[in-house]
Amino acid sequence: MLKNRFGGLLFQLIALALSFGVVSLILISIGASPTQAFQNMFRGSFGEIRKFAEVLVAFVPLLLVTAGLLVTFSAGLWNIGVEGQIVLGAIATTWVYRYFLESDLPPALIITFAILGGMIGGALWAALTGILKVFGGVNEIFGGLGLNFVATALTIYLIFGPWKRPGVASMSGTVPFPDEFSLPLLADLRISPWALGIALVAILIVFFLLQGTYFGLKLKAVGKNFRAAYLLGIPTWQYLMYSFLIGGALAGLAGAMQVAAVYHRLIPSISSGYGYLGLMVAMLINYQAIWAIPVALFFAALNIGSIQLPIVMKLDSSLAGVLQGTLVLFVLLMEGARQKLMKREQTT
């Protein structure tokens, strides 16, 4: 029973229950009602159409980042640098917009250039981590982490330096772009159906890339056994670079969406932690692309739903992060427990 898919699902449900249990205990210990908190979070995310649209706004970058991480995880890489890749995507998009500010080209074309620019920016930033790993022997975790800090510093420098608002620079970012530079939004809502469509297409492409192409199979071979993949004739380090480029391009796309559809300018915290959140989603779904959509939606809902908490219950909105974090930990823990039980069953 432990082995089959049902067994796996059962353990994950236990993990889900445990994490809600832990969060409930925390709530009780500070004298708040867990049911009320969860109700508020649910209402805050699915209660009205406007709120659900906000969930989707968070869902788009999260899904894109997760899609990119699935590619790097398949190649056996811990792409912690994903945060910086989002940031560089946003910076590159902003740069393209600024470049065409005075141009007479049709806005649709400029938006397309800006988004492509974002993808290239993210891809190149990820390629840096890749080069450090392949040619410099720097583990991608350290390389990525370092470049994340550089990316943040670069954003601040641009906002307060070359791209500062006329007059006085401010933490609220660069000067907003004209309306025609924005991806079209739904009437009265902040969600762009284009952004949502792009994110869904991206995850589908990644799903088919990993399931149905020789490229995906080779990538998995490299990730699961580098040495054997090399001996089988796969150009291993090149595949590591490809996966960095694709993963980075998707993270850059997330950054481009933040600029083109949400903030319409570059702001200091443009990545909003979606990179780290995406890592959690990827781990939670055990690197199976097919689960990315529901889980990313759930995480986005938790994020948006918790915004309600400080207003209604005087609780901090970081409760969503606690829930997400404990959920990942418990899922990994239960998976470990399942493996151990399976081993024990085998040996006896």
Added chain:
Amino acid sequence: MNVELKNINKHFGKVHANKNINLTIPSGSLQGILGENGAGKSTLMKILSGFIHADSGSEIILDGKTVKMNSPADAIKYGIGMLHQDPLDFPPMKIIDNFLLGMPGGFFPNRKKAAQDFNALQKEYGFSLDPDDYVDSLTVGERQQLEIMRLLFLGVRLFILDEPTTGISAAQKEKLFATLRKFPEQAMTVIFVSHKLEDVENLCDRVAVLRAGELVGELTPPYQTKKFIELMFGKEVTLGERQSAPVGEPTLSLRNVSLEDARLKIKDINFEVREGEVIGLAGMEGSGQNLFMQACAGLVRPVGGKILLKGQDLSGKSYHVFKKRGVGFLPAARLEEALIPGLTLTDHFILAEEPRGIFIDHAAGRALTEERIQSFNIRGTPLTPVESLSGGNQQRAELALLQNPLSLILLEHPTRGLDIESVIYIWGKLKERCKQNASIIFMSSDLEEILQYSDRVLVFFSGKISQPLDARTTSVEELGELIGGKGWAEVGDEHA
């Protein structure tokens, strides 16, 4: 310390690694344990040193008391210490800190006191290590000395040494032996595990020989080399008629090739393999045959000389170039180097075909896999993950992954751990390749296999290579002696 092993059995899945071993080692002896790779020596020693558990019913009796050990730390409590082939120390640390590790003691180590003890102990055994040196500046031999002192200080009364003479200099070996010879005076017991006949003959006052997991004999001096070889490698088994394909043009030529790795140097190899020919590489693990094989595959770059494949100079080219030119390499570590755990058989066959295009043709991949499963007699389905295949089936799958045609097939231990039918089956498949003009170079620790299936044999001994021996006129005894490092004067240091 008096050691009694009673009915020691150990199964790893289906493999019976130790079969009913009964061995008594009197206090103060220098006991040798001899056997070829995979004979069960390491398993037995790991059981005795608490690393693994024996099957139930097995008994270890120390000085008359039955003991049960759950960990190496337990073993040390009972006075058993093991010196591993690769020293288990901490290279970036100072010698003295290494020495302190594993010591019982408070939270704050007393380095001064430890250094005094360390130096006293050194004096007694004639070692000269500076406690403030870093471990990574030591040679393998010096690291052994450090480890011996650490174990002595922990109160170990039974020393197990696993292949301690590999990778150390002759002088260090003499020092090690001199040290070990002092132990019996203090009623300490030594178990010396090796495959080097000379070392065992030199040091040990009794020797037990293991073969295929069984204790096949116990010998005391005066030793006869012939007797050792007979016990280690067993009597001849029939593997069927010898067959040789007609030999054609040269496929691989090595000209003045010199190879180097961290442990070994092989100089000026001149050797040629011809179409349809099978070359067997004999020698104990780590004698240079791996290096030789990897150089032939393009995985190791020679430090000098030329490697030609069918007349084309491939020296310095990468493994992938060798592969494209028709060199197939089958590593021995199946799940580490040859196969990809987590992927199915179908995935493997699709990858091995070097597919072009973008989308995987699942139907074709599956059909190919079914055909290969059939023709290579693999017990598994196309969707079986490779790690759940048995060893023999993994080996057949590896073989089935070889492309066709190939001009040179390199095999590391192609039949290790397989039953006799699988061996015959696999060689049947390989001989078919020879008929299609492929050359084969393989290494094996099974001398029967080497003599049975090769046309010519190269023997390796610490980086030296014998002249090519004609497999038809060479006997197991002759090979055995060369492998154990004897009779090299006759074969000469000349290079093949």
